[in-house]
Amino acid sequence: MTETIFKRPKYLKDAVFHYCPGCGHGITHRLVAEVIEELDIADRSICVPPAGCAVLAYDYFDIDVGEAAHGRGAAVATGLKRVLPDRIVFTYQGDGDMAAIGTAETIHAANRGENITTIFINNGTYGMTGGQMAPTTLVGQKSTTTPGGRDTKRDGNPLRLSEMLALLDGTIYIERVSVTSPKNIRAAKKAIKKAFQIQMDRLGYSLVEVLSPCPTNWKMSPVDSCKWIDEYMTKTFPIGVIKDNSENK
Amino acid sequence: MTETIFKRPKYLKDAVFHYCPGCGHGITHRLVAEVIEELDIADRSICVPPAGCAVLAYDYFDIDVGEAAHGRGAAVATGLKRVLPDRIVFTYQGDGDMAAIGTAETIHAANRGENITTIFINNGTYGMTGGQMAPTTLVGQKSTTTPGGRDTKRDGNPLRLSEMLALLDGTIYIERVSVTSPKNIRAAKKAIKKAFQIQMDRLGYSLVEVLSPCPTNWKMSPVDSCKWIDEYMTKTFPIGVIKDNSENK
Amino acid sequence: MITKTAFAGSGGQGVLSMGYILAYAAMRDKKNVTYLPSYGAEVRGGTANCTVCISDEEIASPVASAPDYAIVLNKPSMLKYQGIIRKGGIMLVNSSLVDAKAEREDIEVIYIPANKLALELGSERAVNMIMLGAFAAKTGVTSLESLAGGMSDVLKSKSAGLVDLNKKGIERGAEYALHER
Amino acid sequence: MITKTAFAGSGGQGVLSMGYILAYAAMRDKKNVTYLPSYGAEVRGGTANCTVCISDEEIASPVASAPDYAIVLNKPSMLKYQGIIRKGGIMLVNSSLVDAKAEREDIEVIYIPANKLALELGSERAVNMIMLGAFAAKTGVTSLESLAGGMSDVLKSKSAGLVDLNKKGIERGAEYALHER
Amino acid sequence: MADKNKGRIKINSELCKGCYLCISVCPKHIIAVSETLNHQGYYPSKSTDSSDDPKCTGCAMCATICPDVAIEVYRD
Amino acid sequence: MADKNKGRIKINSELCKGCYLCISVCPKHIIAVSETLNHQGYYPSKSTDSSDDPKCTGCAMCATICPDVAIEVYRD
Amino acid sequence: MTEKVLMSGNHVIGEAAVRAGCSFYAGYPITPQNELTEYMAGAMAKLDDGTFIQAESEIAAINMLIGASMAGARVMTSSSSPGISLKQEGISFLSALELPAVIVNCMRGGPGLGNIAPSQGDYFQATRGGGHGDYRNIVLGPASGQEICDLVTKAFDYADEYLTPVMILLDGMMGQMMEPVVFPEYRDISTLPEKTWKIDGAKGRPRRVIKSLLLDVNVEEAHNWKLVRRYEQIKDKIQMAESYKTSDAKLTVIAYGIAARIAKSAVDRAREEGIKAGLLRPVTLWPFPERSLREAASNNTEFLVYEMSTGQMIEDVRLSLNGSSRIHFHGRPGGPVSTPADIYEQIKKYYPR
Amino acid sequence: MTEKVLMSGNHVIGEAAVRAGCSFYAGYPITPQNELTEYMAGAMAKLDDGTFIQAESEIAAINMLIGASMAGARVMTSSSSPGISLKQEGISFLSALELPAVIVNCMRGGPGLGNIAPSQGDYFQATRGGGHGDYRNIVLGPASGQEICDLVTKAFDYADEYLTPVMILLDGMMGQMMEPVVFPEYRDISTLPEKTWKIDGAKGRPRRVIKSLLLDVNVEEAHNWKLVRRYEQIKDKIQMAESYKTSDAKLTVIAYGIAARIAKSAVDRAREEGIKAGLLRPVTLWPFPERSLREAASNNTEFLVYEMSTGQMIEDVRLSLNGSSRIHFHGRPGGPVSTPADIYEQIKKYYPR
Numbered sequence A, B: 001m002t003e004t005i006f007k008r009p010k011y012l013k014d015a016v017f018h019y020c021p022g023c024g025h026g027i028t029h030r031l032v033a034e035v036i037e038e039l040d041i042a043d044r045s046i047c048v049p050p051a052g053c054a055v056l057a058y059d060y061f062d063i064d065v066g067e068a069a070h071g072r073g074a075a076v077a078t079g080l081k082r083v084l085p086d087r088i089v090f091t092y093q094g095d096g097d098m099a100a101i102g103t104a105e106t107i108h109a110a111n112r113g114e115n116i117t118t119i120f121i122n123n124g125t126y127g128m129t130g131g132q133m134a135p136t137t138l139v140g141q142k143s144t145t146t147p148g149g150r151d152t153k154r155d156g157n158p159l160r161l162s163e164m165l166a167l168l169d170g171t172i173y174i175e176r177v178s179v180t181s182p183k184n185i186r187a188a189k190k191a192i193k194k195a196f197q198i199q200m201d202r203l204g205y206s207l208v209e210v211l212s213p214c215p216t217n218w219k220m221s222p223v224d225s226c227k228w229i230d231e232y233m234t235k236t237f238p239i240g241v242i243k244d245n246s247e248n249k
Numbered sequence C, D: 001m002i003t004k005t006a007f008a009g010s011g012g013q014g015v016l017s018m019g020y021i022l023a024y025a026a027m028r029d030k031k032n033v034t035y036l037p038s039y040g041a042e043v044r045g046g047t048a049n050c051t052v053c054i055s056d057e058e059i060a061s062p063v064a065s066a067p068d069y070a071i072v073l074n075k076p077s078m079l080k081y082q083g084i085i086r087k088g089g090i091m092l093v094n095s096s097l098v099d100a101k102a103e104r105e106d107i108e109v110i111y112i113p114a115n116k117l118a119l120e121l122g123s124e125r126a127v128n129m130i131m132l133g134a135f136a137a138k139t140g141v142t143s144l145e146s147l148a149g150g151m152s153d154v155l156k157s158k159s160a161g162l163v164d165l166n167k168k169g170i171e172r173g174a175e176y177a178l179h180e181r
Numbered sequence E, F: 001m002a003d004k005n006k007g008r009i010k011i012n013s014e015l016c017k018g019c020y021l022c023i024s025v026c027p028k029h030i031i032a033v034s035e036t037l038n039h040q041g042y043y044p045s046k047s048t049d050s051s052d053d054p055k056c057t058g059c060a061m062c063a064t065i066c067p068d069v070a071i072e073v074y075r076d
Numbered sequence G, H: 001m002t003e004k005v006l007m008s009g010n011h012v013i014g015e016a017a018v019r020a021g022c023s024f025y026a027g028y029p030i031t032p033q034n035e036l037t038e039y040m041a042g043a044m045a046k047l048d049d050g051t052f053i054q055a056e057s058e059i060a061a062i063n064m065l066i067g068a069s070m071a072g073a074r075v076m077t078s079s080s081s082p083g084i085s086l087k088q089e090g091i092s093f094l095s096a097l098e099l100p101a102v103i104v105n106c107m108r109g110g111p112g113l114g115n116i117a118p119s120q121g122d123y124f125q126a127t128r129g130g131g132h133g134d135y136r137n138i139v140l141g142p143a144s145g146q147e148i149c150d151l152v153t154k155a156f157d158y159a160d161e162y163l164t165p166v167m168i169l170l171d172g173m174m175g176q177m178m179e180p181v182v183f184p185e186y187r188d189i190s191t192l193p194e195k196t197w198k199i200d201g202a203k204g205r206p207r208r209v210i211k212s213l214l215l216d217v218n219v220e221e222a223h224n225w226k227l228v229r230r231y232e233q234i235k236d237k238i239q240m241a242e243s244y245k246t247s248d249a250k251l252t253v254i255a256y257g258i259a260a261r262i263a264k265s266a267v268d269r270a271r272e273e274g275i276k277a278g279l280l281r282p283v284t285l286w287p288f289p290e291r292s293l294r295e296a297a298s299n300n301t302e303f304l305v306y307e308m309s310t311g312q313m314i315e316d317v318r319l320s321l322n323g324s325s326r327i328h329f330h331g332r333p334g335g336p337v338s339t340p341a342d343i344y345e346q347i348k349k350y351y352p353r
Ligand SMILES: Cc1ncc(C[n+]2csc(CCOP(=O)(O)OP(=O)(O)O)c2C)c(N)n1
Pocket: A050, A051, A052, A053, A054, A069, A070, A093, A094, A095, A096, A097, A098, A121, A123, A125, A126, A127, A128, A129, A134, H028, H029, H030, H031, H058, H082, H083, H086
């Protein structure tokens, strides 16, 4: 008897990802789809994708999807969720989308304690537009707009948005994960599942930040990209639970 | 021989403030003008006033002034300061201006470590537009848009922007003060002076948050307003130094 | 014909509700009416004012650059409105609060010691109704009945005692304006 | 007359610099020229391409919906361009990397084992220049001299060794295309 | 300690908006509300220090808190 | 422990983009780069597990890290 | 509420919206429309399913509207000139996404921070689309409290019918002024056609995607032309204008909103003096009531366009008349409100002799 | 650099800006103009006093420009359609504050997120002012790499001379395409007239205030009319258009930017076939080259407006001609690029018989 140990999750459509080889978006998409299947919420979930490499997320997630302008995912999700409080609304956003142009919308949705979930892909770059500096780009890291490497005097410092959000009373659960190894990926899935569960339990705002390789713009192989995350990126962005207030609610 | 112990500072123009009786803007204006005089920087200082009750600050400060759109003071100041690195550039902003519409500009200017100073007037309300809820309005506090009092479920929680800014590597000095008593006012002045000094020493971003009475919109007498700050507002917004990194630079 | 009346005083003196009640009175009279409160909070200050236009026809501009009538409850307001009221217009002044006298000769100025009269009626809350009654009596813009009706339209279910006091205020103001000065 | 040439392959194969050098060669020929790289990063994928238009007159549209010539360095590119090249056009294929054969009958297809030839010259870096040399020789769009000049214009002060290698590549490609197939 | 009693304040009653914060902070209780409106429409505050028995210390607490910079403080 | 060796993977070579993360994580080193391009233009990876001496444990590490969901894992 | 109530324009908008079934409002304070935001704070709290959000910015507000409209609610936001500028990206998105929404612009003096006085300087922005790309929005310009009520009611229906944002364009004075208004009954929105495009979870139906990213240029082009066809339909169906004494007019004033009211008195005054003046008041600003203009022009009148701006609507007047008539202009930008006497002078000045 | 270099439109803008003395750039990535942002990152780093800021958003970028322009620098920002929508409040402020600035819009398909293909859908936004209030900006529409260089150079001078933002309006293809360009010498900006209005600290002079809040309506009105007078002056002085074979044309194509290039080939093709076609290419989009249009119209031609939109510039054509000529339209919105053959077909279709 053949037992299937691993296969494509149900709510991931049968389409080839447009992502580059080794891109963390693919892994994270799959985890989200698995969680949606396991929690059995596909018919009441609504995804708000970003402008960013994941802009075509609707080609992959087999659920209702409503597009947001660049950076405005949290506001769009707020509108959706307030009208449909018993649906599961989540945004999927990049670091440029959330931590640069969407800073205000993100912080205030979190501060209002909107009962939504955010999957926050931190790949330290503007993937879609071709590798410009992101708020999360590491000091010294090269990008097309920091050809000499990020210089704190000129370009400021990597922004730890999750830590800032953790200060807000409206946020319940914030965890930073990475998708650089099977072990980390399993932890990432657990975090994503917990984040959705918190929304299902109506506790408030939950967020999972995913350290995610962008081999193309980092100009590294996928394998080296994962190593680079483990060795360097986690120094600035340590993985682990940043805030968990779910027990107190 | 008559000694003058207290008189109108030199760079405060001879104009009647348009502020309501007991308004904290007046006190803070005077402190800023005193500091500019004491540091002898009037001929190289540039003020960026907000849209807010202090929109007419240029009628009072006798120095160069460049207007910013609502919320964009930090961006305008960034432009000014980058072109004129040896001038003293400061923004004067309200809590609506800075912590609502200007959230992104404020956080990113601070994160870049722009060498500017911000005087941040936290009066827990949108003064100029007639008393709507501000990001800093206390839980339960009434406003024209929270007639039943701020309800965390609907309206979210008071936002402690200064604490969030303190997490950023680019910020050097952040202190919260109040202008509710002569003693507090003297401390406020000290903080403002230090903030300007830090800019003069080119250390980076400095900010003084001023808890400031708005008797009109709080619908309290000026004296009660001061008491209310001391008794209630400081519970959510404790006064004191939030971050001081000036020694390490 | 269109009449434009301005009301002015400090915040809290019931300036806005005077105008509001006059507007409702005019509605009872089946007139067209517009009510324009002092507009915008971009410049702060201690004063409040509003303008009521009443007409048989459609009303064009609700602004009164030169009002026909003004009811002023404090000195700064008097100083302001005595400057812009139209020639031949009428200004009603609460003389309990305004010690100065108006300087224009080409307008009629009527002094009502409204606070004093109100205290006699038992409450300072009647001050604005006294002024309004005096206004109606002297100008004929509306009737005392319509005013009283307009007042209870506005107050609706609120305290019957207040409605009563206000009614007395309107009458007392009218009486004073017509007979006692 | 206007000629439109498309270049396509994977990122890193020197596709864009082929087009760039052709454009500079055409400038040396005193022609008008436009160069349009594959445009936009909104959809990701492993391929790169660009289009070069060369003309004696001003150039209108720099887009080639049906290019006259195509130089393809990998299989997906070949599959794509064999579909859109104009009737009677010429496609140059790097047969070292593309095992399949083109299916159209109404275009001329020229197979160049560019990697093999490059290795013979001593470095795989010459692959794109070999293709370019072959292209110039077969189409006459520009001369080998102009190509070599364009190439050194582009590389400027960069390593003389590379300029040399590239020059050899251009010549070798031309030779192969004209005489050895 | 004698010197301490040598203060004197000057309230610009046209600048004053009648917030009465000065009154609330004066340790000597020598500021009060005046009876006459100013041109802005407020009842300004005024010093009630007596020339016979001056109490003002010149501590400037009143001036420090005055939001309208209406108070000047001198020591003679 | 015998059971542990009963894994089997199936790589969809048309989905694969040749990132080789699977190769890097397989504890049994039984995935390798294939020699033929796929239609996307990548050299996909392939299982090199032998049917004679199967090493695959079905641990699914490869599938877990595959960004293109190109790997399915079975246990027979 | 069939009785007359005295209400400010801002409050009328709020009450009319609630009665039209609006259950979602997001906005950000700005003078001179704060009373509307405040009204909605109270009104939404009274509804079972009402949502009021004081957004962190105008941008957040318009994007919340996008979400709420996607979810199927009747939605509204409001602001004034600078705040409306900030909403332009969102308005372009709403238009592209074919989402119904009502947007109120209570104009103030500009450009820049300007002032809070009545102005009509945002006509271009409203009617030409201040955002990017090819789109048009229905723009309605009420001139009285009652008309505000009526047009807001219509706005929600138009938005749903034509799947487009609808803008109510008025000035600060219209927003502040109180006039007597009679409101319609509450709308039972459960009787409205179902929104078959909304996203509320794919339960028992294929999933839906609402998006404006159309990477295939042919698909984007088709979408653009689809919108154009809808706009043509709107142009055909909902042009509205008030004609006043135009049939024999030799000079027809064209003005909208508060400016038209002032002009009307001026026209009356002129008529009293034997001057054949008339007034044509566009009620729909987009679509512009070209038909009414052409009809008026066929009576051989000259036109005087009066705007509280340096001249924006006048382009629509010119485009409508296409050279057939003489057109004069009187503008008062930045806040000053003309009196009927002023406009009467202008009428005399331009009256054809 | 008098030699020809092959450069993309985006890079040409950057290089021309640097040579014109631009020392401050703030921008935010968006396709299809990223190469310009990236170019400026490198170029500003090479200057002693150059500033490049990758802003946190388009809004931050335009407001940084406001500050830097107040301080006296020559400043530039760039974006593409959705990002330009976000800058509308800032552009209104720049205009009100009378601050020079150069703003590049490398248009893409819209509305909404749209696509990154070449498009001309933002013409209204650029020429009518997508922001609030009465203002106009100079808008330049280059059609080749060399013209990009020339117009960017001019843009900085116009901005300083007329104290206004100047927009360079081009499409994604113009931004991406490389053509040979000859650049002018570096401008020594110390030779330019002093900016007597800038704020840099009141040392040895009375302090200065730069503001747009004009609470007194009469002051605001006067400011508005002052701007209008300046706009009239601009209209008078800088209308630019290219006329190609128009003198005897029976059908004159009107198109700008890349569309005009395509049309030019079509015109040539038509001439070969004996069809008297011509091309009139507006170079200044605001002020619109009315004079050139009227002159062309006096030769008794019909017009065919070709836009990569559903029809926006056509309004300016109509306004310029005011009913004097027949005007036809061909539009391709949302990204598809016509070939000369397509336009040739359109010429044949509309050619008067
Ligand atoms: C208003 C606006 N500005 C800019 C863009 C262009 N843009 C699209 S995605 C993106 C950033 C992508 O970076 P990130 O959010 O980190 O996502 P990633 O691609 O890295 O996953 C930008 C700037 C846009 N679409 N809209």
